[in-house]
Amino acid sequence: MSDVSMKGKGLGSLGAGLRQYGMGVALIVIFLVFSALSGGKNFTPMNINNLVMQNSYVVILAVGMLLCIITGNVDLSVGSVVAFTGAISATLILNMKLPIAAAVPAVLLLGLVIGMWQGIFIAFLKVPPFIVTLANMLLFRGLTMLVLRGQTKGPLPGGYTLIGAGYLPTWPVSVGGTSFDMFSAAAGILASLLVILGEVRSIRSRKKYNFAVPSLPATLAKLGVIVFLINFFTLRLAVYQGLPFVLSVMLGLILLYTFFTNRMVIGRYVYAVGGNIKAAALSGIKTQKVMFWVYANMGLLSALAGIVLSARNASATPKAGDGFELDAIASCYIGGASAYGGTGTVTGAVIGALIMGILNNGMSLIGWSVDMQRVVKGLVLLGAVTIDLLNRKKKR
DSSP states (O other), rough: OOOHHHHHHHHHHHHHHHHHTTTHHHHHHHHHHHHHTTTTTTSSSSHHHHHHHHHHHHHHHHHHHHHHTTHHHHHHOOOHHHHHHHHHIIIIIIISSSOOHHHHHHHHHHHHHHHHHHHHHHHHHEOOOHHHHHHHHHHHHHHHHHHHSSBOOOOHHHHHHHHHHHBOOOEEEEEETEEEEEEHHHHHHHHHHHHHHHHHHHHHHHTTTTTOOOOOHHHHHHHHHHHHHHHHHHHHHHHTTTOHHHHHHHHHHHHHHHHHHHHOOHHHHHHHHHOOHHHHTTTTTOHHHHHHHHHHHHHHHHHHHHHHHHHHHTBOOTTTTTTTTHHHHHHHHHOOOOOOOSSOHHHHHHHHHHHHHHHHHHHHHTTOOHHHHOOOOOHHHHHHHHHHHHHHHOOO
C-alpha cells in the first residue's frame, strides 16, 4: 500500500473518530464562545462550582433517561417525580422528624415504587410509555401541590443540605498566596489515569475478539478531550472550596451505569430491546421485564435527583423540577442517543447534559431572558434529532 493511501486511511479514521467524539469538542467550543461573550465570567472558580451543582440533577436524570431512550421511549414524568419526592423528603424530615439517615433511603424506595408503578402499565398492560408518563406527570405534580399545600417547605437541616450543597474534605495548600486544594487536583489526576487505563483495557479486549479498533490519532484525540475536561474542572474547583459532594455522587453513577451498559448482560438486553424488540423476544430476552426495570430505575434516579435538588435549595417547592424532563431528554439526544432507540452511551448523555448546562449558564451570564434561553435550547434539540435522522438515512 502506498504512503499516500496509508495517509488517506489514517486521516479517514481520524475523521471518523473526531465525529464520534465531536460533542466533547463542541462542549469546549460552546464554553469558549460564552467565555468571549461574557468577558470570561464563566471561567471563574465560583461559576464552575455553580455549573456543577446546578446541573447535578440533570446529569442524574439524563443517566436514567438514556436507558428509556435506548428502548425507543421517554419518561415525561421525571420533573414531577423530582418535585414530589423532594416534597416527601422535606415532610418526613421537618414534619415527621424522621432522621436524615432514614428519610433518604425511604424517599429512594418511594422513587423505585413510583418507577415500578409506571413500569406495570408500560411493560405488562402495554399502555404506550408516552401516555403513561404524561399522565403521571400531571398526577405527581398535583400530589406535590397537595403535600406542600402550594407553599415552600423549609429550611432543611444542614446535614441534609450537605448532599446538594456540601463539599468533600479538602487538603488546603497555599500557592502564591492563594489557597489550593491538593485533594481536588489529585482526584483529577487519578480520574485521568483511570480513564486512560480503561481505554487501554478496552482496546486490548477489542483486539482479543477481533473487533474494530479506533486508530491511534482518534484514540489520542478522545483521551485528550476527556482528560482536559476532567482536569479543567477539578483545577478550577481546587481554588474555590474543593470538590462538591454531589460531584462524587454523579461520578459514582457514571461509572456504575457505564459498567452496566457496557459489561453486563442485562445492559446488552436494553440495547437489544431498543434495536428490535421483536427480534429480542424471539432470541429469548424477557422484554417485558427489561422495560419494567428500565422505568423502575428511572423512578429511583428521579427520587435521587429530587433529594439533591431539595438539598441544594434547602427547601421543597411546588414548582421544583419544572421542565427537567425536557433537559434530560435533550441531553441524551444531544449526546448521540438515537430518537429511534438502540443507540446511546452514558458518556454521551453526560456530555449532552453539560452542554445544556453550559448553554443555560452562559445565556444567563450574558443577560438573555428565560424565554430566549428556551428558544435556543429548542433549536439545539431540533438540530440534534435532525442530524440523527439524516445520519440514519445515509446508512440505508
